[in-house]
Amino acid sequence: MKLKKPDRSVSNMDVLKDIRGLLSVTRGREDVTADGVRGESSLAAETARLEAQIRYYQELVQKQQAELHRVEGEKEEFAAKLKALGSGKDKLISPASKSAALGEDAAQLEAKIAELSSALSQIDGLLKLRAQELLKRIARLFQEAGQGEVAIEFRKAASELEVVENFAHFLRVLLEQ
Amino acid sequence: MGKIIAVAQHKGGTGKTTTCINLGASLCDMGKTVLVVDLDPQASFTVSMGINPLQVEKSIHQVLVDPNVDMKSAILRRPTLNFFIVPAHVDLAMAESELAGRIGREKALHKKLAPLKEDFDYIFIDCPPTLGILVVNALAAADSVLIPIQCEPLTLYGVKHLLQVINLIREEVNPALKIEGVLRTMYDRRTKLSEEVSDSIQQTFGNLVFSTIIYRHVKFAEGPIHEMPINFYASRSVGADEYRNLAKEILTHETQKA
Numbered sequence: 001m002k003l004k005k006p007d008r009s010v011s012n013m014d015v016l017k018d019i020r021g022l023l024s025v026t027r028g029r030e031d032v033t034a035d036g037v038r039g040e041s042s043l044a045a046e047t048a049r050l051e052a053q054i055r056y057y058q059e060l061v062q063k064q065q066a067e068l069h070r071v072e073g074e075k076e077e078f079a080a081k082l083k084a085l086g087s088g089k090d091k092l093i094s095p096a097s098k099s100a101a102l103g104e105d106a107a108q109l110e111a112k113i114a115e116l117s118s119a120l121s122q123i124d125g126l127l128k129l130r131a132q133e134l135l136k137r138i139a140r141l142f143q144e145a146g147q148g149e150v151a152i153e154f155r156k157a158a159s160e161l162e163v164v165e166n167f168a169h170f171l172r173v174l175l176e177q
Numbered sequence: 178m179g180k181i182i183a184v185a186q187h188k189g190g191t192g193k194t195t196t197c198i199n200l201g202a203s204l205c206d207m208g209k210t211v212l213v214v215d216l217d218p219q220a221s222f223t224v225s226m227g228i229n230p231l232q233v234e235k236s237i238h239q240v241l242v243d244p245n246v247d248m249k250s251a252i253l254r255r256p257t258l259n260f261f262i263v264p265a266h267v268d269l270a271m272a273e274s275e276l277a278g279r280i281g282r283e284k285a286l287h288k289k290l291a292p293l294k295e296d297f298d299y300i301f302i303d304c305p306p307t308l309g310i311l312v313v314n315a316l317a318a319a320d321s322v323l324i325p326i327q328c329e330p331l332t333l334y335g336v337k338h339l340l341q342v343i344n345l346i347r348e349e350v351n352p353a354l355k356i357e358g359v360l361r362t363m364y365d366r367r368t369k370l371s372e373e374v375s376d377s378i379q380q381t382f383g384n385l386v387f388s389t390i391i392y393r394h395v396k397f398a399e400g401p402i403h404e405m406p407i408n409f410y411a412s413r414s415v416g417a418d419e420y421r422n423l424a425k426e427i428l429t430h431e432t433q434k435a
């Protein structure tokens with residue numbers, strides 16, 4: 001267990017640890033409930049973890065924004081080059097092929113910008129979701145601290161985005177009926 | 178005996194359909210007989226094959242909901258290649274409610290598809306970007322899952338969820354389900370982030386990651402609009418080469434096992 005400041009790099013994302021845990025179940029599936037019992041201190045730990053995650057998302061938003069700006073700048077540069085190529089068509093040697101190559105680059109940048117923008121809005125969404133979760137959790141902490149049932153509820157909700165919760169429920173209903 | 182591989186990831190636009198097309202075509206080219214089942218109501222795969230999903234006589238939809246329609250009767254063949262297709266139709270979106278209330282509905286696809294393992298070397302299932310009865314059916318019918326991951330940090334959350342789903346399916350429906358591999362797609366050489374994510378994927382998934390990386394190519398992005406992405410495969414484009422390498426890796430999986 002590490003308690004160090006969260007590292008900024010992708011390789012230190014919490015989700016990678018979660019994935020490793022899941023993979024160990026996927027590969028040798030003997031111990032399905034390895035995550036059985038966690039003490040009450042997990043409440044505080046979970047809260048801290050969520051807070052760290054929120055900070056991480058905030059950084060990610062900044063990173064993506066910077067990347068978006070950079071790519072947009074690059075795109076403008078390309079547009080200018082393309083224009084120059086177009087106007088000086090007769091003078092240049094084989095401008096057609098060069099312009100085609102630049103055009104392809106410009107299209108690639110365009111695609112990148114669209115993708116970064118959508119990623120940005122997704123991260124924003126996640127950020128909100130996490131913040132909400134954190135608030136709910138703290139409220140519950142005040143309301144019913146120390147209750148076993150709550151602890152279970154708490155663990156279940158922790159770290160899962162709603163989509164999987166819904167899916168697990170869906171699958172249960174599907175198989176039960 | 179063929180192998181059924183579900184190409185799944187509920188995050189949209191990670192390259193599932195592109196992988197089915199180009200990996201499928203590459204395997205065909207290497208002499209394998211390939212079937213792709215389009216299980217996505219968006220029918221992108223079907224459209225990409227130049228088939229109008231509104232005009233198909235029989236689609237995967239009928240196969241799933243009508244006990245009297247067998248899979249073979251819905252198969253179309255692409256001329257010149259050993260590439261076979263079960264098309265989708267928008268009405269597949271209704272399968273969800275139609276299958277509700279049926280016993281064994283999570284096994285509907287498995288029942289129809291399993292007998293075809295005799296006839297094909299590889300059967301790919303192009304999954305929709307959702308988590309619902311269609312994906313449950315795909316994972317219940319598959320021997321393994323191929324997970325395309327876009328080299329972007331957010332996608333890792335999607336992968337985590339998919340692994341949770343796979344574990345659930347293994348516990349409840351299909352204990353034999355394996356991970357065929359994790360495929361890094363749309364890797365952008367211009368960004369550090371792609372590299373970071375790619376490295377993390379490598380470290381986390383270890384030998385479950387395909388060594389082949391699919392880079393971002395403008396030609397791929399244009400594919401569906403020009404309706405024939407299979408052209409990349411036929412062409413000498415770099416992307417086509419990448420998918421050929423992936424096909425080779427898939428083939429080694431079989432020889433390693435044998």
Ligand SMILES: Nc1ncnc2c1ncn2[C@@H]1O[C@H](COP(=O)(O)OP(=O)(O)OP(=O)(O)O)[C@@H](O)[C@H]1O
Pocket residue numbers: 188189190191192193194195196217219221304305306362363364391392393394395396397398399400401416
């Ligand atoms: N390597 C690549 N480089 C550039 N563009 C790509 C690449 N792979 C796929 N694309 C493009 O990205 C878009 C999404 O790809 P694709 O349809 O294969 O994803 P998908 O996961 O099947 O999407 P959906 O979740 O909607 O079914 C398409 O327009 C496709 O042409």
Ligand SMILES: [Mg+2]
Pocket residue numbers: 193194195217221222303304
């Ligand atoms: Mg698709």
